Amino acid sequence: MTDPKTLSPPSLETHVAAHDDTFLDTNELVINMGPQHPATHGVLRVILRLDGEKVLGLECVIGYLHRGVEKIAENRTYTMFNPYVDRMDYVAAVSNGLGYCEAVEKLLSVEAPPRAQYIRVILTELNRIASHQLWLGTHALDIGAITPLFYTFRDREEILKIFEKYCGARLTTHAFRIGGLQYEAYDGFEKDVKNFLTFFAPKIDEYEQLLTTNRIWLERTKGVGKISGKDCIALGVTGPVLRASGVKWDIRKAQPYANYKNFDFEIPTGLNGDTYDRYLVRMVEMRQSCRIVEQAVNGIPEGPIMAKVAKVMKPPVGEIYHSIEAPKGELGYFIVSDGSTQPYRVRVRPPSFVNLQALDLMCRDQLVADVIAVIGTLDIVLGEVDR
Amino acid sequence: MHEFLQYIQDYLKPNVTVSPGAAGNIFWATVYILLVFAGVSLGVICMNWLERKILAHMQVRLGPMRVGPHGLLQPIADAVKLLLKEDIIPAEADAVVFWVAPFIVVLAAFTVFVVVPFGPAHAITDMNIGILFMLGVSSLSVLGIVTAGWASNSHYPLIGALRSSAQMVSYELAMGLAVLSAILMTSLHGVGLYGVGGPGTSGTGTLSMIDIVRMQQEQHVWFIFKFFPLGLIAFAIFAIAMIAETNRAPFDLPEAESELTAGFHTEYSGFRWSLFFLAEYSAMIAVSSIAVTLWVGGWLRPFPNLLGGHAWDLVFSFFPGLAFLFLAGMTFYNVRRMPKHPFFKIQTMGLAAFGAVLGLIGLILFVPPVRDRVGDIFWFVAKVAAFMYLYIWYRGTFPRYRFDQLMKVGWKVLLPIGLGVLILTAGAGIVGLEMAQHVTH
Numbered sequence: 132m133t134d135p136k137t138l139s140p141p142s143l144e145t146h147v148a149a150h151d152d153t154f155l156d157t158n159e160l161v162i163n164m165g166p167q168h169p170a171t172h173g174v175l176r177v178i179l180r181l182d183g184e185k186v187l188g189l190e191c192v193i194g195y196l197h198r199g200v201e202k203i204a205e206n207r208t209y210t211m212f213n214p215y216v217d218r219m220d221y222v223a224a225v226s227n228g229l230g231y232c233e234a235v236e237k238l239l240s241v242e243a244p245p246r247a248q249y250i251r252v253i254l255t256e257l258n259r260i261a262s263h264q265l266w267l268g269t270h271a272l273d274i275g276a277i278t279p280l281f282y283t284f285r286d287r288e289e290i291l292k293i294f295e296k297y298c299g300a301r302l303t304t305h306a307f308r309i310g311g312l313q314y315e316a317y318d319g320f321e322k323d324v325k326n327f328l329t330f331f332a333p334k335i336d337e338y339e340q341l342l343t344t345n346r347i348w349l350e351r352t353k354g355v356g357k358i359s360g361k362d363c364i365a366l367g368v369t370g371p372v373l374r375a376s377g378v379k380w381d382i383r384k385a386q387p388y389a390n391y392k393n394f395d396f397e398i399p400t401g402l403n404g405d406t407y408d409r410y411l412v413r414m415v416e417m418r419q420s421c422r423i424v425e426q427a428v429n430g431i432p433e434g435p436i437m438a439k440v441a442k443v444m445k446p447p448v449g450e451i452y453h454s455i456e457a458p459k460g461e462l463g464y465f466i467v468s469d470g471s472t473q474p475y476r477v478r479v480r481p482p483s484f485v486n487l488q489a490l491d492l493m494c495r496d497q498l499v500a501d502v503i504a505v506i507g508t509l510d511i512v513l514g515e516v517d518r
Numbered sequence: 519m520h521e522f523l524q525y526i527q528d529y530l531k532p533n534v535t536v537s538p539g540a541a542g543n544i545f546w547a548t549v550y551i552l553l554v555f556a557g558v559s560l561g562v563i564c565m566n567w568l569e570r571k572i573l574a575h576m577q578v579r580l581g582p583m584r585v586g587p588h589g590l591l592q593p594i595a596d597a598v599k600l601l602l603k604e605d606i607i608p609a610e611a612d613a614v615v616f617w618v619a620p621f622i623v624v625l626a627a628f629t630v631f632v633v634v635p636f637g638p639a640h641a642i643t644d645m646n647i648g649i650l651f652m653l654g655v656s657s658l659s660v661l662g663i664v665t666a667g668w669a670s671n672s673h674y675p676l677i678g679a680l681r682s683s684a685q686m687v688s689y690e691l692a693m694g695l696a697v698l699s700a701i702l703m704t705s706l707h708g709v710g711l712y713g714v715g716g717p718g719t720s721g722t723g724t725l726s727m728i729d730i731v732r733m734q735q736e737q738h739v740w741f742i743f744k745f746f747p748l749g750l751i752a753f754a755i756f757a758i759a760m761i762a763e764t765n766r767a768p769f770d771l772p773e774a775e776s777e778l779t780a781g782f783h784t785e786y787s788g789f790r791w792s793l794f795f796l797a798e799y800s801a802m803i804a805v806s807s808i809a810v811t812l813w814v815g816g817w818l819r820p821f822p823n824l825l826g827g828h829a830w831d832l833v834f835s836f837f838p839g840l841a842f843l844f845l846a847g848m849t850f851y852n853v854r855r856m857p858k859h860p861f862f863k864i865q866t867m868g869l870a871a872f873g874a875v876l877g878l879i880g881l882i883l884f885v886p887p888v889r890d891r892v893g894d895i896f897w898f899v900a901k902v903a904a905f906m907y908l909y910i911w912y913r914g915t916f917p918r919y920r921f922d923q924l925m926k927v928g929w930k931v932l933l934p935i936g937l938g939v940l941i942l943t944a945g946a947g948i949v950g951l952e953m954a955q956h957v958t959h
Binding site (some may be wrong): 160164184271275276277280281282283341345348350351461499500501 | 576579673915916
């Protein structure tokens with residue numbers, strides 16, 4: 132409020148005389164967090180408006196990892212686009228592939244054979260565990276517990292080894308093909324998966340020992356980043372965040388795809404919709420995924436792994452929306468076909484992007500440290516947010 | 519000339535019981551200052567390596583393995599790297615204050631060691647206000663941190679500095695109360711756990727670091743056990759507050775890397791950054807020394823009551839040598855485990871040489887004149903080392919507190935408990951004295 136003519140600060144009297152309500156207010160501090168910041172999980176940029184340490188509001192700036200995946204799809208055949216989807220949520224590449232393949236299959240009106248479906252479920256659920264492990268490690272690291280990160284990465288390695296043995300890749304797997312699978316399960320696949328299940332069961336207990344009843348962990352997560360089920364639905368938030376707010380919505384149960392209806396599993400829901408509930412929901416989800424994998428691996432049927440699909444795919448004119456329950460929430464593909472070999476338009480509904488909308492709401496009137504906790508608990512992957 | 523030699527030899531006599539500073543022996547005081555400075559720096563270097571290794575093993579990884587055998591030369595490599603790095607002063611920073619800040623922190627951290635008693639005669643000096651001096655000087659470091667954050671003229675350092683100052687000021691209160699109850703215990707002269715044995719005269723207390731340990735010796739009880747569980751609670755308060763004082767996990771908010779990148783030293787690089795590092799670790803050693811002196815019997819060996827007598831004194835005097843021989847043994851075990859490939863030949867030889875040095879030190883420590891003089895220092899350092907291990911352990915285990923929670927713990931939990939312990943200690947002391955008088959009359 133410097134007087135531009137004299138360049139001198141306004142005197143005390145003028146302010147009091149003018150009854151300036153903002154006179155004793157401290158200035159808002161605008162802080163730029165990211166895109167290069169250790170706790171923004173990639174290249175998220177958050178502009179924080181702070182009053183001391185209290186967050187008055189925040190704004191997300193995204194697009195630093197934009198690669199135009201949706202546009203690329205318009206210039207590729209259906210088959211050629213398949214590997215690209217792995218690069219969106221690179222932590223859960225298998226889920227992305229499943230969503231895309233099923234959407235195109237729906238468009239083509241074919242269905243993958245049962246054997247392929249079982250193997251798909253096994254790999255997808257293993258990928259869900261891997262994704263949750265990565266979430267847990269980084270989330271705990273953001274809150275200051277550095278050790279869980281190494282434990283989760285050590286155990287995630289076992290899943291990645293199975294992926295590597297199955298399809299040669301560890302992260303961007305390109306495991307599925309439209310109409311089924313490219314590769315037959317390798318010799319000893321079932322044994323490896325079973326070994327992993329017995330190996331992993333005590334490991335979840337180990338993570339929980341470190342955190343679940345840890346006083347500091349409770350204080351840092353309970354009541355932090357609360358969001359009601361109503362707000363979640365209004366914002367389109369899905370996945371564990373929605374379920375932790377008490378809404379029992381899981382696409383695996385609500386609109387069963389693959390052959391999830393054949394498996395017996397529970398959907399964990401939270402009560403308070405805070406960071407701690409989201410933590411608990413994901414921990415239970417890991418255990419439930421183990422249950423699904425166990426049922427699937429014991430019941431893999433014999434048979435072909437590939438449905439009859441034409442070499443050159445020309446889906447009939449039309450549009451399709453198909454969504455699956457990815458580790459982070461509802462992952463949907465909206466594909467418009469004009470009858471040619473290339474999709475006319477592919478629109479991806481990425482869970483991270485939609486969930487990120489809730490960040491502002493969840494962080495209002497909380498402290499800077501909570502912003503970090505909330506970004507962690509939303510479990511965003513910037514590759515998927517920016518596409 | 520002869521007098522000067524006498525002056526120097528004064529302190530080589532076997533039964534010196536007073537620190538050189540207190541005796542007015544400037545020469546030996548200077549030597550001690552250099553020794554302590556070198557010792558603390560060496561401690562920081564060891565701590566650097568140990569923290570990485572211990573933390574790594576807690577986190578299922580190996581830690582430094584490349585520079586030297588088992589990464590033993592890593593601290594040296596790091597130091598060289600830091601010294602060679604460009605020293606950046608940001609254009610917008612207040613250059614003079616920016617330049618001075620790390621020196622204030624280092625100065626505060628090292629000056630504390632003037633009164634740390636490594637043994638009855640092994641201290642630079644013995645002040646009658648030793649503990650006050652220590653608390654006063656160690657709280658000066660907050661000044662350096664605030665100036666560092668302010669002078670950087672950047673948002674993250676500023677928030678880090680504000681957090682740090684609020685945190686250190688709050689926790690100093692709880693710390694002070696805990697220290698006060700320990701000092702109170704020095705004035706309650708009764709012998710034994712509840713101070714009911716012995717002559718039972720209420721005496722004068724002391725603030726001198728050396729006398730505080732002597733009092734524990736005379737009362738035949740370490741203050742951590744005195745008026746059980748009061749001493750233990752006071753010690754616990756101090757143990758928590760000292761972690762907050764040194765800005766370490768789980769109270770490392772001023773440098774919370776996931777929130778504030780690096781807190782108050784975000785803008786610092788190279789040599790100046792390494793000064794902050796040095797100050798942080800020497801401050802850790804300093805506050806651990808206070809804790810050891812006040813509650814855990816300073817230089818006194820363990821089990822002085824249960825395993826008392828000259829025979830046990832002799833047994834315990836072998837411990838320093840045995841400890842070093844154990845380290846040497848561990849080193850030689852790892853020499854045998856080194857890969858046999860010729861690529862590792864030099865590393866294996868280096869490790870063997872390191873083990874030989876450790877073994878040699880161990881053997882020297884068995885020589886009677888050395889053995890008699892080193893015991894005090896050994897037990898003191900061993901106790902401090904236990905505290906350092908706790909620091910690492912906390913870092914590997916706990917998440918970080920949030921700022922308001924940190925304040926809540928300081929003001930609403932530690933401060934009331936500290937006050938209560940202080941009042942109860944005074945009460946217990948009076949009751950104990952009454953009982954003691956009943957016994958004697």
